[in-house]
Amino acid sequence: MIGAGPAGIYVADALVEQTDVPATVDIFDRLPTPFGLLRYGVAPDHLKMKSMSRTLQRTLDHDNVRFFGNIELGRDLTIEELLGDYHAVIYAFGAATDRHLGIPGEDLPGSDSARHFVSWYCGDPDTAPDAFELTAKSVAVIGLGNVALDAARVLARDPEELAPTDVPDNVLDALRRSAVTDVHIVGRRGPQHAKFTTKELREIGELAGVDVLMDPAALDDVGEPTETVVRRNLEVFRDWAGRSPTGAPRRIHMHFFSRPAAMLGDDQVEALRVEHPDGSTTDIEAQLVLRSVGYRGVRLDGLPFDEESGTVPTADSRVRRDGTASGEYACGWISRGATGVIGTNRHSAQGTMQSVIADADALRRRDTKPGSALEAAMARGARPVTLEGWAAIDAEEIARGKVRNNPRVKLAQWEELLSAANPVTKG
């Protein structure tokens, strides 16, 4: 299994729990820690969602599952080496980059991706601790999806409410110093087209010290939608549109029918220009613009890839090479694209498992040498972090949490993580 995020772990669980064919699963991850987007995508204040890590940990603790973090496919290991070791190889490495807008000014300082912002506030060790200084007074977040809501909420929420979470110390300090007073959520289409889930949308309107401002005219032509989530979202928007500002210290402004046309500024973004359906434009003041217009999978050399969708093409989770079964499978965002919540993977995991089990006879005929892939990686100097290493990181984070009087504080840098894990070395 390549990828220790929810998609990969759910499939591993389905494989070791089924009883038709005995199965053992080795899970590799580029990071020294498991749980992928649950750890580095779910916002720190979504505590209930974060607690799903306990279920995933149970799978890692299963006798027939092993974890090898700090091992990167392409750097430490080749696809051929994996296929020479395992009967089946399952790719679950997610969507590691984000979509761009292709508008003038997009490369100006102050323009960034929500993905980068999320990685920063989640303490992803690949993101510099000082990546966001939050000196902007006004921030625009482009996109009407849950990632945009997460970014807006973290920016507008009273930082003291984040203190009891696993948010890294440097992020908490930056949020305490933050100059942000206004966050603009900007969508090119209407409220009835937003991809928000209602629970996440409601949270925005419940933030203490925040006024949500919305023009009631945006709701004029929404029609009579039949989809439940759309109807519920519209109820939330109607509530907001009827509110009057209370003079709260921070504001979230909803902008619909506002297609991003350009980012304005000389050396730094100063405003986002949006275009409305009638051709008129508005300049929204913003010293920081976060595009939140979807994640995208990254091509892995040697693996089929569809550039259009940013996914590894599959049929019933099977990766096809020249129309023949290759013992390779894909699941999660790298296979279906960046849609669906974490729980979506639990359902789809059953399908992936069934494809692997259905192929078991053919897979067992493949000539493999167990242990050879990890051996090759370690011969190249790779230092895998095993389950024990992850347990040591976990213990260190929990110990740091005691200082801030909360359950955990994340280690946010590679050196800290590796020094806590003390990874396995050759010999």
Ligand code: NAP
């Ligand atoms: P998303 O739900 O696909 O939303 C992307 C948004 O970007 C859409 O509003 C889309 O508008 C807009 N967009 C795309 N291209 C654009 C362009 N060129 N200009 C302007 N707007 C553009 O993606 P996401 O927010 O990144 O979320 C990814 C997945 O993770 C979703 O399934 C989401 O539910 C899930 N997630 C869940 C949670 C949670 O449960 N709490 C938290 C975070 C993420 P159009 O509709 O007009 O294309």
